[in-house]
Amino acid sequence: MKIELPQVGESVTEGIIGKWLVAVGDKVEKYDPIVEVVTDKVAMELPSPVSGTLREIIALEGETIPMGGIIADIESENEEATPTNAKENQPDLEAHSKPGKEIGTTGILLKDVAPVGPTGSGGIIDSTSSQGDRDRKTRIIYSPAVMRLAEIHDVNLEMVTGSGRNGRVTKKDLQNFIDSEKTPVDSKNVDRDDKKSANTDSVPTENTYPNVLGNNEEKITLSPVRKIIASNMVKSATLIPQAWSLVEVDVNGLVELRNKVKDDFQKREKVNLTYLPFVLKAVSESLKEIPLLNSSWNEDSIILKHQINLGIAVAAPDGLVVPVIENADALSISGLAHKLDDLTTRAREGKLTVSDVQSGTFTVNNTGALGSIASQPLVNYPQAGIITTEAIVKRPVVVNDAIAIRSIMNICLSFDHRIIDGEQASGFNRSVKDRLESINLNTQIY
């Protein structure tokens, strides 16, 4: 029986095969996990749909497989052993595309879901695994039109994320890339330059280097998560013209409140009360006030999201993951603290599920936890904005014409300038700032 990569998640189109948990010849029971599959930013374990013996592994570790693509062959207990046709099983372009066609919604709607698709990469990443050659054959196919355009506009195609079949870079992808490079950003030139360098940094593919390594160089194989991060960062940097804004927030009241209640809270709730739930609350309310920040760009329109689902950037062992708190605006600070604790714990343990990372509409990144006092985040594509909370530092500031020592925290906002102008962005920052500054000992945490 051919085992297909099942369709998971409304807009997920493909997964990267992780570690195989069973070997050829092993017996598997129905629902036994057989392979790790990485979609978006989580690993999931694929349960076997049948009981039987693993006859062949078709999709190898590191390969990108469309949903519906065949990944393995299991001789089920009720099945006569039939010789498999190796060629037929080859996960080539055809094999990948056919199941997609039958499913209909994945491949066919690929362009449609492009603005919300969390993965859809693979094309830009050249595997360094032992399957590298085969991958190149099936993935890195540039059409004449793409090569011509790339030459005219002097584009390194490695920088372009493909939305075509098997992640192929389509002419439209490249045109979008070129157009986004050309988009006038007025006074945000600094921003643009930074973005460019971010691009380069986030796509450390071997192809940008000579094939032969120098004596003092070492090649690090990309993990599946690294690939997805790279892909998403490139998407963000290439497809979204971003601008950036920073405001200082006086969080003296917040610090006082937290210091006062955190120990009790810990005892009662068995979770830490960090600053982050307060920030999440403030951000949720500000998003309600200025809903344009809670949206996605869609070619010729803007999709407003009525749910406020906050993504929280978490540094997991394998790399960055962004679990999501759905309907964050409906939770109290306490509720947010619980949710946050659950998600970050599971993220660090690698136990997030697909549903944990889906459907984010806006992202919060607590870069302050790492000591940063100002950062310029990349918008989590295809969202419209990302906000960071920086380290809280005591600073001398002028209060009522007198110098005072206050707890100050910077918040930084990167936003999709196609959707949001400076005015709304500043309004949003001001709104978050006002909410945080108004926190005092009387603020309810339940």
Place this chain on the structure above:
Amino acid sequence: MTIKTVLEAVHDAMQEEMRRDETVFVMGEDIGARGGVFLATEGFLQEFGENRVIDTPLAESSIAGVALGAAMHGMRPIAEIEFGDFIWPTINQIVGEAAKVRYGTKGKLNAPMVLRAPHGGGVRGALYHSQSVEAFFAHTPGLKVVTPSTPYDAKGLLKSAIRDDDPVIFLEHKRTYRLVRGEVPDDEYTLPIGKADLKREGSDVTIITYGLMLHHCLEAAETVEMDDIDVEVLDLRTVRPLDTDAILATTRKTGKVLIVHEDNKALGIGAEVSAIISENAFEYLDGPVARLAGPEIPAMPFAPPLEDMYMIDSEKIANSIRQLAEY
């Protein structure tokens, strides 16, 4: 503007040209008192008399051969072959003779004749009332082959065909005759042979088609709008000479081309269009040139499910568009 059917447009074009030019006449089987089996020449016998409306014997080779002779001597015959399926006996006179008149006499003679034939399937016509015949003639230098899809095009192109100084094969799709209606100007107009027409503008995928299929393609283009695929539709209108400029222009624009025709695929019009594209616009291609065409069986079967299987519809076209768009 008046709403007309393709059949009315064909009728009007011939009638107007016969009124305008005394050298124009019609000949063919059943075109006199019967007015043609499809009624394309209804009322012609009464208006123009039997000298200019000639009911011929049931002998297609001589219909073509006699028309050719008359054309070489100052007349502009419009010869009707009752069904495209009956056109094969004319191949010798048309492909072997008419196409070579001008070249073989180094321009001393020419043959301003039109050979009209209803063709195409989807009308429960089975093997011998459904055939597509355009590719056979389109292969031949010296001929022009016109395959209109709308009343407006049919009238303007037929008038041009009648006035053309070379043999023109004018193939009217039977299914368009009464099913396709469209605006036709009340005033005199002609349309140039050899010029394709952009029936729909789009940016993602181009469909190149002609004849009945145009209408299915336009329908499919609307269907895939929901998939966010923006389809451009080029109606060739003439399959010889092909409008190379228009084919290349739309290819360069979208980079993805789907060719759709009812005629079977192998060595058909699509093959030539595809070759023109790869020879001249290779570096603009963003995907393989795709063809959706009739199957490789000798002709269209009779039973409804078999005929449906043969015919291309908007659903099949929409699927092909999606596949190409996805590539």
Place this chain on the structure above:
Amino acid sequence: MAEQTSDHENGAFERAVRAAADSGITKPTISESSSTNQESSKTRLSNKKAPDSPDLLSMYRRMVLCRTLDERIWMLNRQGKAAIMASSQGHEAGQIGSVEALQKGYDQFYIYYRDLAVLLELGLTPTEIIKGFVAKEGEPLSGARQFPTHGAHPEYGIINLSNVVATHIPQGVGAALSAKMKGENRVVIIYFGDGASSAGDCHEAMNFAAIHKLPVIFFCENNKYAISVPLKNQMAVGSVASRAEGYGMPGIEVDGCDIIAVYEATFEAAQRARSGQGPSLIEAQVERYLPHTSDDDDSIYRSQEEIEEAKKRDPLKMLKDLLYSSEVLDEEQEELINKDARQIVNEATEEAEDAPYPETDDFFKHVVGDSSV
């Protein structure tokens, strides 16, 4: 054009006399009764007892010229200079006699590949004809694009489009349809062989012409062979002309080696055509003395005895005997005629061979018209 028609017969005689005079072969010996009217001229042609008419002598000269030219082209082929040749030897009387009965420059002549004498009669010069065989610049029918003798010369009314036997028959009928529709008094004569009479196009064309009473003369040059296939394998009936009845038109069998008989039959058919009575089918029994073409070897399928027998009916010899017996021609004059023909053909050969091949500049021209799309 109507004028031409009304004084047709005088015209034919006058042209014959003039041609003889212009040729310079000999001084025309115009008889005292040369101021002819329609009746007398016809009588004289019909009356073999009175063969002193100047046109017969002129016709003889033209037959000699055609035969000399034919023999020369055959030799050019054997020298490797002419790619292909279908000889008309044995067909001359049928061709010259029929053209003589029609109006050059007005009637249409749909000919086939074995009609060398028709070309000469209608105005092509020996030089132009040889240029066709050696494919040189100045070939007037197709610019040397086509096989020799093929193409068209609209001013002379010559159309010889195709090598595909019988395809021209419906086309000739179409030309006649055009003439009828335009109210012209033009006749279309369509020459074809016994082989072509078997083709479906021949049947379809005759049927169409008869239905519409078109001014057509179907002129079958029956030489009894279609390449190698003899008549008995070509048709079950005794003659092609017998089929005419089935179409509803007259069928006339005529000795194609007897120039006068051919003239008369054609003239009558032309009259019938011009007066709206429709087509006729003339079957001229001619001979073929040489193989089908220069590429054929007739010894495989035809005995030498049969050919020798056929040569007894050589149309040149038949007319010469008549002219001798009528004392219009003597040995001295005959030698002069032969010598003049050789000289004309020699000069023509030289001129044609010296001519350049056509330029390739217009290789792509005339595929379709410039004015049309």
